[in-house]
Amino acid sequence: MQAMLFNDNENILPFNGEVLFFPNAFSAQESDDLLKYLIEFIEWKHEAIKMFGRQVMQPRLTAWYGDEGKSYTYSGITMQPKPFTQHLLTIKERAECLTGASFNSALLNYYRDGNDSMGWHRDNEKELGINPVIASVSFGGTRKFQLRNYKDKSILRNIMLSHGSLLLMRGEAQHYWEHQLPKTKAVNGKRINITFRTIK
Numbered sequence: 001m002q003a004m005l006f007n008d009n010e011n012i013l014p015f016n017g018e019v020l021f022f023p024n025a026f027s028a029q030e031s032d033d034l035l036k037y038l039i040e041f042i043e044w045k046h047e048a049i050k051m052f053g054r055q056v057m058q059p060r061l062t063a064w065y066g067d068e069g070k071s072y073t074y075s076g077i078t079m080q081p082k083p084f085t086q087h088l089l090t091i092k093e094r095a096e097c098l099t100g101a102s103f104n105s106a107l108l109n110y111y112r113d114g115n116d117s118m119g120w121h122r123d124n125e126k127e128l129g130i131n132p133v134i135a136s137v138s139f140g141g142t143r144k145f146q147l148r149n150y151k152d153k154s155i156l157r158n159i160m161l162s163h164g165s166l167l168l169m170r171g172e173a174q175h176y177w178e179h180q181l182p183k184t185k186a187v188n189g190k191r192i193n194i195t196f197r198t199i200k
């Protein structure tokens, strides 16, 4: 199925929450520079998570940055954040400018190729509060991101997350919608995603 195209600031969700797409949050030059920086200087880790009681390696590399003391528990692992680097603060400021929100932490994911992925989930951890605002910034190869209604899984939205784009999720989105980044056979190179969040 072909991905739909959305205009800036148009809600992608038909009801129960808001998801807005900003395709040009960063210029092509900024995005190229930031992708190089992130690949080289972020302290990437390959971690195991608990799934159905078993330890499984995550199909991607991860890192957690944020303000001191804002630890985060996710699929059975508790992560202590590293302090934001100057580059990450610059990206965070852009995300704050575009969304009007403020963030104190960031989960980084590095998808090395189309075999790396993230399965269906909601960003509904207790630390994020009731209606979390999440700004998801992407650099590198374009990947399909899917949202589907938690109760009626036939209601599906596809969004192509391109180099330098920002996706904002807010309101009741994390109650009523789950999202994933499926594997792909398309050869589209490395991709880094940063989700800025607010840990209460």
Ligand SMILES: O=C(O)CCC(=O)C(=O)O
Pocket: 107, 109, 118, 123, 136, 145, 161, 179, 180, 181, 193, 195
């Ligand atoms: O890589 C993406 O676009 C999705 C990342 C995500 O859903 C998450 O970090 O919770």
Ligand SMILES: [Mn+2]
Pocket: 121, 122, 123, 179
């Ligand atoms: Mn997520």
